[in-house]
Amino acid sequence: MSLAQFPLDTRNEFVPRHIGPRDADVQAMLELLGFDGLDAMIASVVPDSIKGTSVLDLPAGQGEAEALAAIKAIASKNQLFKSYIGQGYYPCHTPSPILRNLLENPAWYTAYTPYQPEISQGRLEALLNFQTLVSDLAGLPVANASLLDEGTAAAEAMTFCKRLAKNKASNAFFASQHCHPQTLDVLRTRAEPLGIEVVIGDERELTDASAYFGALLQYPAANGDLFDYRELVARFHAVGALVAVAADLLALTLLTPPGEFGADVALGSAQRFGVPLGFGGPHAAYFATRDAFKRDMPGRLVGVSIDRHGQPALRLAMQTREQHIRREKATSNICTAQVLLANIASMYAVYHGPQGLTRIAQRVHQLTAILAAGLTQLGVTVEQEAFFDTLTLATGSQTAERHAQARAQRLNLREVDAARLGLSLDETTTPADVEQLWALFADGQALPVFAELAARVGSRLPAALRRQSAILSHPVFNRYHSETELMRYLRKLADKDLALDRSMIPLGSCTMKLNAASEMIPVTWAEFGALHPFAPAEQSQGYHELTSELEAMLCQATGYDAVSLQPNAGSQGEYAGLLAIRAYHHSRGDDQRDICLIPQSAHGTNPATAAMVGMRVVVTACDARGNVDLADLKAKAEEHQERLAALMITYPSTHGVFEEGIREICAIIHANGGQVYIDGANMNAMVGLCAPGQFGGDVSHLNLHKTFCIPHGGGGPGVGPIGVKAHLAPFLPGHAHMARKDGAVSAAPFGSASILPITWMYIRLMGGEGLRRATQLAILNANYIARRLEEHYPVLYTGSNGLVAHECILDLRPLKETSGISVDDVAKRLIDFGFHAPTMSFPVPGTLMIEPTESESKEELDRFCDAMIRIREEIRAVENGELDKDDNPLKNAPHTARELVGEWTHHYSRELAVYPTASLVDGKYWPPVGRVDNVYGDRNLVCACPSIEAYMDA
Structure with missing residues (x-):
C-alpha cells in the first residue's frame, strides 16, 4: 500500500480527549432530549436576547505536542538568575517525592x-x-x-x-x-x-x-x-x-x-x-x-470529631463562621x-521533621553570619547586628553599579533604595554562593577564607530571642523521613479520598472538569516555577508574553475590553471587581453610591464581598422559577437610585437557568446609575455562545479553577481574574511593580502566576471551536442527567423550554415528608456507590445541584444516573415499609469495611450496604470513616494533631 492511501488527519486530537461523549453518544443523548442536532438544543437553551453576543475569535486549537512546544518557547524567554531578593519569597528545594x-x-x-x-x-x-x-x-x-x-x-x-x-x-x-x-x-x-x-x-x-x-x-x-x-x-x-x-x-x-x-x-x-x-x-x-x-x-x-461508630474522624469545623453562611455578616x-x-x-x-527543619534554618543562618563577617572584612557596611537570613548593606553611590555588576553575573539583589541594597539567603545557598557574593564586593581585595570564618563566626541571633520551646513533637513529624516511608504515607492518605481521578464529581456551581496532563506539565518547569515575582522586568519576558496573551484570550471569551490576572481566588476577583466599580463612581464624584443589590439566590461570597468594600447590601427577590424578580429589582433600583452602586448577579443563574430578562436587568441598573457585576462562576455555560461583556455586564470575575481547567487542589489554588469594560479598565488592580502603582489586592503582581500556564494551554489546545463545543457538551450533559432523573426526582428549575443550563437542581424535599430520608442521607449513600455527592442544599435547602461538565463520558453519566435511580428505589422501599425507616442503607451510609466485618445488626444485608450494584465489585471505594458527627466536632474542638492517647481514648 502506498503512503498516499493513508489519509493525513489534521484534526486536533486534544478536543475529543477533553470532551467525554463520543459522536454516537451525543446523538443518543440528543435523541432522548428530542432534538435532531446540538445546535437546535442549544438554541432552545440560550435566550434569543443574548444569542450572537459571543466575540470568541480564536485560532484553531493546537495538538498537545505543538502547544507544549509553543509554551516552552515562551518559558525560555524567562531568565533564571540566582535570587537573593527575599522580601517574603525564597528559593527552596521541593523534595522529589513530594513533587512527584x-x-x-x-x-x-x-x-x-x-x-x-x-x-x-x-x-x-x-x-x-x-x-x-x-x-x-x-x-x-x-x-x-x-x-x-x-x-x-x-x-x-x-x-x-x-x-x-x-x-x-x-x-x-x-x-x-x-x-x-x-x-x-x-x-x-x-x-x-x-x-x-x-x-x-x-x-x-x-x-x-x-x-x-x-x-x-x-x-x-x-x-x-x-x-x-x-x-x-x-x-x-x-x-x-x-x-x-x-x-x-x-x-x-x-x-x-x-x-x-x-x-x-x-x-x-x-x-x-x-x-x-x-x-x-x-x-x-x-x-x-x-x-x-x-x-x-x-x-x-480542620477539626477532629468522631464518626457514627465513635471512631476519630476529621472535618471542616465551625463553618458557621464562613461567608457561605454568614453572608454580609461574614468576617471574610x-x-x-x-x-x-x-x-x-x-x-x-513531615519529611524533614523538627531536627531537619532546625538544621536547614541553622545552616541558612550560619551562612548569613559568615557572609556578613566576610563583607565586613572587605569594608562593606552591614547595617544589622542581629539577623536571621537577611542583610541590608549601605552601598552609597555605588548601589546602582553593584546591582549592574550582580546582574552581569546573573545574580539578583534586593533593591532597597538609592544608597542601600539587600540580600537574603535561603535553603539553596551554598558556600560557593557566599564566596561569589564576597567577590562582587571585593574590588580587587583578597577574598576572606571561608573555612576560617566558618570556624570562628557564631550565631547572630540575640540570646533573648532564641527559641526555648520544642517544636513538632507529634509522631507524624518524627516518622516519615525516608522516601519509602513518605511515599507510602502520601499513598495511604490519597487512598482515603475521592478525587476526579477515581470518579465523576458532580458538584453544581463548582465545575469539576478534566485537568489535562498536557496543561499541567509546564507548571513544574523551572522557567515558570523558579522566578522571583520582583525580578527585573527584562528577566520575566516569558511571563509577560504569556500573561498578555492570556488576557487577550480571556477578553475574547468574555467580551470585555481588559483583564487583570492579579486576583488569586474567585473571592478576590469579586473584591477587585467591586473595588473597580467603587473607584469609578468616586472618579465621577459619586462618592455616595454605596448600595449593592444582590438576589437572594446569590453565592455567599457576593454579600460578604460587598460588605468588605464598604457597600450596603439590599437583597432582591426571586420568582417561583428562580429568576430575579424584575418588578422587585426595578422597585429597589429606583428606590435607591441616588445611592445605587452595583448589582451583583450570577449568570446563568445559581438555579442553573439562563434568565431571559438579563438584558432588561442590566438596563434597569444602568438607568439608575449603577454598574452590573456578573459573577462568572457559571461561565462554563457561556464560552463561545454568549459573552457577559456584550449583553450588559460591566465587570465579571472568572474562576480559572472552574471554567478554565486549573485544578481545585482539594480546595485551592484558585485564580479569579476580572474582565472589565473600557471605562473600568483604569481601576483594575495595581501593584508597585506594575504601571499603576496602587490598588494591589494580592501580594504579587500577577497573583498565582505559576498556574496561569494551565489556562493558556487549555485555550490554546481547544481553540475557539473547541471551547464552543465544550460549552455545548456541558449543557447537553446537564440536560441528559436532568431528563434521565426527572421522573425520579423533580427538577426544580428549568428555562422556558423545559431545559437547564450547565447544571440542574433536584428537589429532594418531598422525600423527607414521605420517607424521612434527607438530602444528607442521599449524599452519604452516594459514597457507597463510589461518587462524591452533588452540591447539597445550595442555593435551595433540601436539594442537590448537579453539574456534570463536558469532560464526563456518557458511560460515567449513566453510571451516576443509575446510582441515583437505585437510591430512589431504596427510598421507595422505605416508603412502602420494605426497609426500616430508621435502620436502612441511607440512614447508615456510608458503610466502612470495618463495619462490614464486624457484628452485623442491621435490618438489611451486607451486600446491599456495600455492593448495591454489581459493577462495584470490581472497583469498590471504601470510605475510611462512617458518617461524621458535625455537632460533636464543634462542641469538642480540636484543630491540631491530637495525641496518640486521644486517638486511643476515642
Whole structure:
C-alpha cells in the first residue's frame, strides 16, 4: 500500500480527549432530549436576547505536542538568575517525592474542597498536619488551613483586630515600616473602603499606643533586623489594642515564637517550606491566633470529631463562621484555602521533621553570619547586628553599579533604595554562593577564607530571642523521613479520598472538569516555577508574553475590553471587581453610591464581598422559577437610585437557568446609575455562545479553577481574574511593580502566576471551536442527567423550554415528608456507590445541584444516573415499609469495611450496604470513616494533631 492511501488527519486530537461523549453518544443523548442536532438544543437553551453576543475569535486549537512546544518557547524567554531578593519569597528545594507524589499527582490536585469529610480524610489529615505545624512554630493554639498569601493574611488580621480589640475609640491601625512593602500595599487597599486609617511608622519611635486599635509587626524585619517586641506588645495590650506579627516560619524554628511574646495573631507565608517561587504564587499563607478568638478567625479550620461508630474522624469545623453562611455578616469573603500548597508545606515538615527543619534554618543562618563577617572584612557596611537570613548593606553611590555588576553575573539583589541594597539567603545557598557574593564586593581585595570564618563566626541571633520551646513533637513529624516511608504515607492518605481521578464529581456551581496532563506539565518547569515575582522586568519576558496573551484570550471569551490576572481566588476577583466599580463612581464624584443589590439566590461570597468594600447590601427577590424578580429589582433600583452602586448577579443563574430578562436587568441598573457585576462562576455555560461583556455586564470575575481547567487542589489554588469594560479598565488592580502603582489586592503582581500556564494551554489546545463545543457538551450533559432523573426526582428549575443550563437542581424535599430520608442521607449513600455527592442544599435547602461538565463520558453519566435511580428505589422501599425507616442503607451510609466485618445488626444485608450494584465489585471505594458527627466536632474542638492517647481514648 502506498503512503498516499493513508489519509493525513489534521484534526486536533486534544478536543475529543477533553470532551467525554463520543459522536454516537451525543446523538443518543440528543435523541432522548428530542432534538435532531446540538445546535437546535442549544438554541432552545440560550435566550434569543443574548444569542450572537459571543466575540470568541480564536485560532484553531493546537495538538498537545505543538502547544507544549509553543509554551516552552515562551518559558525560555524567562531568565533564571540566582535570587537573593527575599522580601517574603525564597528559593527552596521541593523534595522529589513530594513533587512527584503530591504536586504532580491527580489524586491530590483534582480533589475538591473537603465539604464531604467521609471521602476527604486524607487531605484533611494533611491539612491538620499543616495547622499543627503552624500552631507549633507560631506558639499559638489555633491555626487555620491556610489563606491566600501573606499580604492578604495581613489584611485579614487588620480587620480581625478591628472587630475584637477593646480599644473601640480608635479607627487607626499601626503598621511597621519594617513590613514587606507588598504587604503594606495590600493593607492600604483593604483599609480604604472600610474607613480604616493605616499609619506606617517605626515601631521603635512609637509613643502613643492608645491611638490604635491594632498593630502589624514583621519578625524578622524586612530589612533583616531582629527586634524584641515584648515591651511593645505589652504597651499595645495595656490600651486595649491587639497585635499581629508577620513571621518567617523557617526563622521560628530558631526564634522565640510570636505567641510566647504576647502576639494575638501570627501570620505569614509557608512558601519556603518546599513551594516553588512561581513568580509569586500560588503560596499558602498561614494565620494563627488565641483560642479565645477562634470563632472570629478567617478561613477554613480542620477539626477532629468522631464518626457514627465513635471512631476519630476529621472535618471542616465551625463553618458557621464562613461567608457561605454568614453572608454580609461574614468576617471574610475568602472561600479558598491554598490546600495543595499547604499540603506541600505540611509534607515538607513531615519529611524533614523538627531536627531537619532546625538544621536547614541553622545552616541558612550560619551562612548569613559568615557572609556578613566576610563583607565586613572587605569594608562593606552591614547595617544589622542581629539577623536571621537577611542583610541590608549601605552601598552609597555605588548601589546602582553593584546591582549592574550582580546582574552581569546573573545574580539578583534586593533593591532597597538609592544608597542601600539587600540580600537574603535561603535553603539553596551554598558556600560557593557566599564566596561569589564576597567577590562582587571585593574590588580587587583578597577574598576572606571561608573555612576560617566558618570556624570562628557564631550565631547572630540575640540570646533573648532564641527559641526555648520544642517544636513538632507529634509522631507524624518524627516518622516519615525516608522516601519509602513518605511515599507510602502520601499513598495511604490519597487512598482515603475521592478525587476526579477515581470518579465523576458532580458538584453544581463548582465545575469539576478534566485537568489535562498536557496543561499541567509546564507548571513544574523551572522557567515558570523558579522566578522571583520582583525580578527585573527584562528577566520575566516569558511571563509577560504569556500573561498578555492570556488576557487577550480571556477578553475574547468574555467580551470585555481588559483583564487583570492579579486576583488569586474567585473571592478576590469579586473584591477587585467591586473595588473597580467603587473607584469609578468616586472618579465621577459619586462618592455616595454605596448600595449593592444582590438576589437572594446569590453565592455567599457576593454579600460578604460587598460588605468588605464598604457597600450596603439590599437583597432582591426571586420568582417561583428562580429568576430575579424584575418588578422587585426595578422597585429597589429606583428606590435607591441616588445611592445605587452595583448589582451583583450570577449568570446563568445559581438555579442553573439562563434568565431571559438579563438584558432588561442590566438596563434597569444602568438607568439608575449603577454598574452590573456578573459573577462568572457559571461561565462554563457561556464560552463561545454568549459573552457577559456584550449583553450588559460591566465587570465579571472568572474562576480559572472552574471554567478554565486549573485544578481545585482539594480546595485551592484558585485564580479569579476580572474582565472589565473600557471605562473600568483604569481601576483594575495595581501593584508597585506594575504601571499603576496602587490598588494591589494580592501580594504579587500577577497573583498565582505559576498556574496561569494551565489556562493558556487549555485555550490554546481547544481553540475557539473547541471551547464552543465544550460549552455545548456541558449543557447537553446537564440536560441528559436532568431528563434521565426527572421522573425520579423533580427538577426544580428549568428555562422556558423545559431545559437547564450547565447544571440542574433536584428537589429532594418531598422525600423527607414521605420517607424521612434527607438530602444528607442521599449524599452519604452516594459514597457507597463510589461518587462524591452533588452540591447539597445550595442555593435551595433540601436539594442537590448537579453539574456534570463536558469532560464526563456518557458511560460515567449513566453510571451516576443509575446510582441515583437505585437510591430512589431504596427510598421507595422505605416508603412502602420494605426497609426500616430508621435502620436502612441511607440512614447508615456510608458503610466502612470495618463495619462490614464486624457484628452485623442491621435490618438489611451486607451486600446491599456495600455492593448495591454489581459493577462495584470490581472497583469498590471504601470510605475510611462512617458518617461524621458535625455537632460533636464543634462542641469538642480540636484543630491540631491530637495525641496518640486521644486517638486511643476515642
